[in-house]
Amino acid sequence: MGHESSVPLFWRLIKPRYQLIGTKCTSCGNVFYPPKFLCPVCRKEGKLEEIKLRKTGKILTFSIIRSAPAGFEKETPYPVAIIELDDGPKLTSQIVDYKEEDLKIGRRVEACFRRIYTDGKEGIINYGLKFRPA
Amino acid sequence: MIGIVGYGGYIPRFRIKVEEIASVWNADAKAIKSGLNIEEKSVPSMDEDTATIAVEAALNALKMAEIDPKEIGAIYVGSESHPYAVKPTATIVGEAIGCGAEFTAADTEFACKAGTAGIQMVMGLIEGGYIKFGLAIGSDTAQSKPGDALEYTASAGGAAFILGKNNVIGEIEGTFSFSSDTPDFWRRDGIEYPSHGGRFTGIPAYFKHVVSATQGLMKKLGLKSSDFDHVVFHMPNGKFPINAAKMLGFDLEKLKAGFVVSKIGNTYSASSLLGLAAILDVAKPGQRILITSYGSGAGSDAFSIKVTDLVEEKRKKTKKIQDYIDDKEYVTYAHYTRLRRGI
Numbered sequence: 001m002g003h004e005s006s007v008p009l010f011w012r013l014i015k016p017r018y019q020l021i022g023t024k025c026t027s028c029g030n031v032f033y034p035p036k037f038l039c040p041v042c043r044k045e046g047k048l049e050e051i052k053l054r055k056t057g058k059i060l061t062f063s064i065i066r067s068a069p070a071g072f073e074k075e076t077p078y079p080v081a082i083i084e085l086d087d088g089p090k091l092t093s094q095i096v097d098y099k100e101e102d103l104k105i106g107r108r109v110e111a112c113f114r115r116i117y118t119d120g121k122e123g124i125i126n127y128g129l130k131f132r133p134a
Numbered sequence: 135m136i137g138i139v140g141y142g143g144y145i146p147r148f149r150i151k152v153e154e155i156a157s158v159w160n161a162d163a164k165a166i167k168s169g170l171n172i173e174e175k176s177v178p179s180m181d182e183d184t185a186t187i188a189v190e191a192a193l194n195a196l197k198m199a200e201i202d203p204k205e206i207g208a209i210y211v212g213s214e215s216h217p218y219a220v221k222p223t224a225t226i227v228g229e230a231i232g233c234g235a236e237f238t239a240a241d242t243e244f245a246c247k248a249g250t251a252g253i254q255m256v257m258g259l260i261e262g263g264y265i266k267f268g269l270a271i272g273s274d275t276a277q278s279k280p281g282d283a284l285e286y287t288a289s290a291g292g293a294a295f296i297l298g299k300n301n302v303i304g305e306i307e308g309t310f311s312f313s314s315d316t317p318d319f320w321r322r323d324g325i326e327y328p329s330h331g332g333r334f335t336g337i338p339a340y341f342k343h344v345v346s347a348t349q350g351l352m353k354k355l356g357l358k359s360s361d362f363d364h365v366v367f368h369m370p371n372g373k374f375p376i377n378a379a380k381m382l383g384f385d386l387e388k389l390k391a392g393f394v395v396s397k398i399g400n401t402y403s404a405s406s407l408l409g410l411a412a413i414l415d416v417a418k419p420g421q422r423i424l425i426t427s428y429g430s431g432a433g434s435d436a437f438s439i440k441v442t443d444l445v446e447e448k449r450k451k452t453k454k455i456q457d458y459i460d461d462k463e464y465v466t467y468a469h470y471t472r473l474r475r476g477i
């Protein structure tokens with residue numbers, strides 16, 4: 001069964017994915033999402049601790065996906081954006097609940113909890129955060 | 135006294151009008167609208183389900199409660215559309231709102247009253263001293279067979295209530311339930327859409343249970359209909375709750391604040407709870423609220439809630455039910471069909 005292989009990975013990512021939990025380096029103050037466990041600046045000198053990131057940010061750039069990867073075909077066309085969180089890190093996310101005029105650089109967005117993809121009819125439902133206009 | 139520490143709702147943005155559905159089936163939209171007293175219903179997006187709606191409602195409740203989510207000792211999610219047949223919705227909610235791992239959780243099922251059953255379970259755990267705070271949610275993405283009468287009303291939404299003993303915005307003065315084995319609406323395991331007993335759903339089912347639970351509660355607490363400022367009954371359509379209010383002798387004005395059904399449809403497990411949330415959004419300190427749920431199969435839970443002074447300050451912290459009702463986008467039947475299939 002194909003879906004079994006992805007279950008452990010899915011499970012490890014639940015907390016950062018559901019709650020937008022990243023890490024912060026206590027020596028240089030850099031914030032990472034997805035969480036990093038070694039600071040690329042301070043290396044061994046830095047200590048990383050978990051931080052709950054604010055669920056707000058803005059669109060840096062976006063594009064409309066018309067030809068989607070497997071598992072996302074039903075949703076096309078849909079926008080995907082690079083979002084800069086108010087706490088610093090950048091991430092890529094689907095934009096939902098938007099009107100056409102919301103798709104612009106600098107638009108304020110906030111995270112919402114949605115289905116990301118489902119593993120066929122029998123597999124796990126992957127939940128996580130997407131972003132909507134704030 | 136046990137009460138509501140925070141509450142929150144969530145309604146998906148998409149709406150479909152009765153006219154749009156009726157035109158596909160060559161039905162008389164005008165007759166349906168006046169028969170059901172419904173204008174439009176909410177439709178979930180492709181990536182929304184009972185769990186995502188429950189999470190959004192719970193996060194809103196948490197914003198109002200302003201408590202550490204790790205202090206929540208119990209989570210119950212009531213629904214008739216849990217995303218998994220086996221695997222709880224309640225643990226998805228617990229993880230998404232940051233409750234840690236030290237809490238008890240379960241999903242409840244009782245058609246449209248599974249959410250209020252969760253409230254009663256939380257009340258018992260708090261009263262017994264087992265937990266400090268508990269979270270009860272009613273959330274649904276109701277399915278209906280294309281062309282069935284239910285298609286005009288079956289909608290999606292959620293409402294979450296965090297209960298505790300301190301800093302409450304509404305004290306729960308008491309609860310009373312009335313249950314019986316009445317086959318008015320059901321869905322067998324593995325079958326996609328529910329079946330229902332047509333006209334049978336009225337007198338022996340909805341009205342008997344709603345009226346009996348409400349009367350039982352009033353008798354138990356020594357209250358009469360004039361002692362309540364706002365009332366909300368389960369809203370399977372826009373007619374039944376009005377008739378129930380008449381049978382129980384309530385001034386129909388008292389239904390107004392919680393009467394969300396005409397604009398969003400029947401949100402099943404969330405229906406009476408979204409009505410309660412809408413009432414709490416506008417109620418004045420000192421007012422008394424009656425809420426009576428109804429679940430097919432069949433049963434009703436009634437509650438009396440006395441609003442406290444804290445309501446005015448605390449409700450500012452969360453999005454109001456009316457905000458969700460107003461924020462909408464209409465879809466065509468073709469778009470609706472595509473959304474319903476989900477991802």
Ligand SMILES: [Zn+2]
Pocket residue numbers: 025026027028029030039040041042043046
């Ligand atoms: Zn560093």
